[in-house]
Amino acid sequence: MQRMPTLQVFWSLVLVVVISLSPSVPPIHAAPQDTGPGAIHRSDACSHLPNPPGNAFGIEKHCPHQGSSSGVVKGDFNGDGYADLVIGEPDAAVGGQAGAGDLIVLYGSPDGLTKNGPQEWDDAKLGLTPGAGDGFGTALASGDFNGDGFSDLAIGIPGRSISTPSLFGATVHPQAGVVFVIYGSPNGLTITDQSVPAPRRFDLTMTTLPALPFGCGWNLDGARLGSALAWGDFNNDGIGDLAAGAPLLANLLPLSPCSEVLEGGVWELLGSTSGLRLTGNQIWTQANLPGLSTNAGLELGFSLAGGDFNSDGYADLAIGAPGMQTASGAFGGGVVIVFGGTLGVNPGAGIRSFTLDSISGAGSARDDDFFGVALAAGDFNGDTNVDLAIGIPARAALQHTIPGAGAVAVLYGTHTTGLTTANAQLWDENAVFTGIGVQTSANDGFGSALAAGDFNGDGHADLAIGVPFKEVAEGGTFLLDAGQVDVIYGSSSGLATSHPPQRWTEDTVIKLGAAAAGNHFGASLSAWNFGRDETTNFLGHPGALVRTADLAIGIPNQNVVGLPEAGAVNVLYGSFFSGGLVSRNSKGDITAQEFTAQTILFGGIPQGAQARAHFGMALY
DSSP: OOOOHHHHHHHHTTSOOOOOOOOOOOSSOBOOOOSSTTOOOTTSSBOOOOTTTOOEESOSOSSOTTOTTOOSOOOOTTOSSSOOEEEEETTOOBTTBTTOOEEEEEEOOTTSSEEEEEEEEETGGGTOOOOTTOOTTSEEEEEOSSSSBSOEEEEEETTOOEEEOOTTSOEEETTOBEEEEEBOOTTSSBSSOTTSOOOEEEOGGGSOOOOOGGGOOEEOTTOOBTSEEEEEOTTOSSSOEEEEEOTTOEEOOSSTTTTOOOOBEEEEEOOOTTSSOSSSOEEEETTTSTTOOOOTTOOBTSEEEEEOTTOSSSOEEEEEETTOOOSSOTTOBEEEEEOOOTTSSOGGGOEEEEOGGGSTTSOOOOTTOOBTSEEEEEOTTSSSSOEEEEEETTOOBTTTTBTTOBEEEEEEOOSSSOSEEEEEEEEOHHHHTTTSOOOOOTTOOBTSEEEEEOSSOSSSOEEEEEETTOOEEETTEEETTOBEEEEEBOOTTSSBSSSOOEEEOHHHHTOTTOOOTTOOBTSEEEEEOOSOOEEEOGGGOTTEEEOOOEEEEEETTOOBTTBTTOBEEEEEBOOTTTTSOBSBOTTOOBOOEEEOHHHHTOSSSTTSOOTTOOBTSEEO
């Protein structure tokens, strides 16, 4: 089976990028009142904020059902009104199996993320035998898949093998991939609470793949289901649904005319009151999405994002295909939008595709741009329409003179047609930090990871951009691939530099000397409201809370207690009064947090951290 080596080689440097999506926040106003602690409104996909903590400003609902880009709190597994952080450690050894992987859950609180009562999940805890290279926790997504008001967790295990019946007993399909779902409860994620659905695994043997011409079949080997995940209410029934990417799904190549490789697919799983179901679902590939390029190496489903881009009440699905052939570039990349409807996402409800060639003023696509590697949805201009940011991390900058510097395209949503190329933007570091001098350098990977959230509470989503290969200067020394995160703030005209953009490194988040060569700070990002809300008398409401998004930053290659590439996560908190993300208070004391498997005491060995476990490679 053919594979597209270029994209895989590029990303082997960072292993995998997980797209963390976060919301815009409507203008500040009072939230609807609950009737008591933890009260649930059935019309919501998730509960309103509990009371206590009391009134909340800056949101209407903390988990509306329109999709991945909606709500301030979404991964709220215990329903306390604060987002919880899931940290993937996909290369951790579990049960003696290298790279089996695990994940850690830190729960939010009024004081922010806490190490009190964390959870560790792996194959064994879910009744599976850990396998070498499973990559448990490579991708993560959260949504309310059973409509009970508590967020649930979907876990991608793309390296997991599956088997199918054959004349000889069973055929093993290596790296076909598995998705596992754990349900939330008042006590958080649970596999023992009988009041919620039992955890469940999903693989491609449980769906019907579209028919191929000439009797050709599908090859599940190496499909890597679970490489990307996203949630949204695609059929608008008030219960969250899940999309799972299998970017290397391909058809068999026995003989010509079955020689065409159709790479990639996205499986949609619809939610119900009993959890994600196996009926009424679809898997979408080049074979049944009309008008798509049929080039080998498309990698449809490499990245995913859900959002109601045309404001019709149904979540739509953005699908990254970074290997798409464009009019002017091999593997220039593309993004496919499949609209939601009563049957869920379906070409019958509408389909559109975008490449760099289709964006006026962006310049034509080039070979190996990989447009669509990362996606993030949010309302950047505050007009209530969901917008989409698209990472192009291999794009050359400055008229193609700086290879691999990277760029980000932004498409704005409309009420009727959805995303449009009108007023589209193309950002690179030079555009973000105009007037400060040349900012980009070769192979920075600007746009490798994206997260959208309203960090300053002004009603416009802001965009955090990972630049994990960025060289960082420290005391006259240049730290290769230390990594950086840039933040562009939203406004009534969209993302703009009128609010000064921010540049974060490990040195500016925690302390000078924290950055190190090869750490890849910013390889993953996630933006939600983890707590530490500010109190104000705004609009005459004494003691009201102003809620802003906070930013978690993955540093998967950081050394911990002498263990190379054990990994770490930094967390910055948003502030209405300080105008955005802050790492220190007015006294200069560090308020940002740092977490490692060592400090949480998880990871499979006594001291917690493991060499090359890459804690923080995935975040949600």
